[in-house]
Amino acid sequence: MAAPDLLFNLRNNFYLGAYQSAINNSDIPNLSPEDAIERDCFVYRSYIALGSHQLVINEIDxxxxxxxxxxxxxxxYLSSPDNKESAISSLKEWLADSAIGNIPTxxxxxxxxxMHEQDYSEALKHTHVxxxxxxxxxxxxxxxxMHRSEHAxxxxKIMQQVDEDHTLTQLANAWLNLAVGGSKIQEAYLIFQDFSEKYSMTGLILNGKAVCCMHMGNFDEAxxxxLEALNKDAKDAETLSNLVVCCLHLSKPTTRYLSxxxxxxPEHMFVKRLSDAEDSFERAVQSVA
Structure with missing residues (x-):
């Protein structure tokens, strides 16, 4: 008989975006040394997701x-644009080290x-296996x-063969359904709906449902x-950017969310794209002025 997975709830909380809950319930007894390291990784990744980068930097020696x-x-890497170059340099050094380069984390x-760097081929070099x-x-x-839904x-399918009911399998299924669109949007919505019935509501689940609603034209529900997601985290980038899009469709002001x-x-892709569009518009105005 297989030993119980002591980290199941911790992982699940992390995958579904319940980061504070993952941290609060991480004091798990009787962990093996390997499991204790994995537990700590999820706890610190939860802190990163909550924006507490410096805490992680200070505590891991x-x-x-x-x-x-x-x-x-x-x-x-995420703490400041000034640290990105040195973080990537260290990362490449470690990946080239045959003793540690293949460690999954x-x-x-x-x-x-x-992926943050939008260097997808380099990302896949390390993740594709x-x-x-x-x-x-x-x-x-x-x-x-990369708009390669057939590879996704x-x-x-590999994930479904390993564990069809795994939270990550279900999430990956929902992401792909959203990317494919059409009749698949309803399937994605049902996955997020199922999560919202099984687990406590998180910003990730609420955003998932909201994006499905927007695709289906239900902007009021979205x-x-x-707004419920915003109550949980007023600084969440996906919630704010989705609210901007939603309000545009509802002909409501977007200034507050955008600000x-x-x-x-400031580094969010939505902000960068908007800035590029504003610059292009300004140049066009100048050229005809």
Whole structure:
């Protein structure tokens, strides 16, 4: 008989965006040394997701295990634009080291960082062989960003063969359904609806449902879901950017949400694209003035 998975609830909380709950319920007895390292990785990744980068940088010292060092590198990369170059340099150095380069957490962090850099081929170089459900789920995300839904579907099928009911399998299925669109949107909505009935409502679940609603033209329902998400975290980048889009469709003012997004997430793709569009418009105006 298989031993109980002591980290199941912790992982699940993290995957569904219940980061504070993951942190609060991380004091799990009788963990093996390997499980204790994995537990700590999820706790520190939860802090990163909550924006507490400096806490992670301060608490993980040079004697910590390699998976934790990889998480610290992710915190460094995300903490400030000034730290990105040195974080990527260290990452490449570690990946080239045959003794540690194949550690799943390091490969996962590499995939996340290079995906942030929009260097998808470099990300896949380290994640494509999979090996863990998180790596397969990250591959699905990367392929969706590359508009290669057929490759994302292959990764999803691998996940379904391993565990069809796994939270990450269900999430990956919903992401792919959203990317494919059409009749698949309803299927994605039902996955998020199922999560909202089984687990406590998180910003991730609310945003998932809201995006499905927007695709289906139900902007009023989407807005109420996003406002509920905003109550949970007033600085969440996805909630704010989705609210901007939703309000545009409802002919409601977007200034407040846009201002919040620019202040709290100046590096967000939505902000950068808007800035590029404003610059292009300004140049066009100047050319005909």
């Amino acid at each position: 040079s004697s910590a295990a390699t998976p934790l060092q990889a998480v610290k590198l992710l915190a460094l 390091l490969r996962l962090v590499a995939g996340i960082i290079f 999979g090996g863990t459900m998180e790596l397969h789920a990250l591959n699905v995300q990367i392929y969706i960003k 579907d292959k990764q999803l 807005e109420s879901l996003l 919040q997004l620019k202040v709290t997430h």
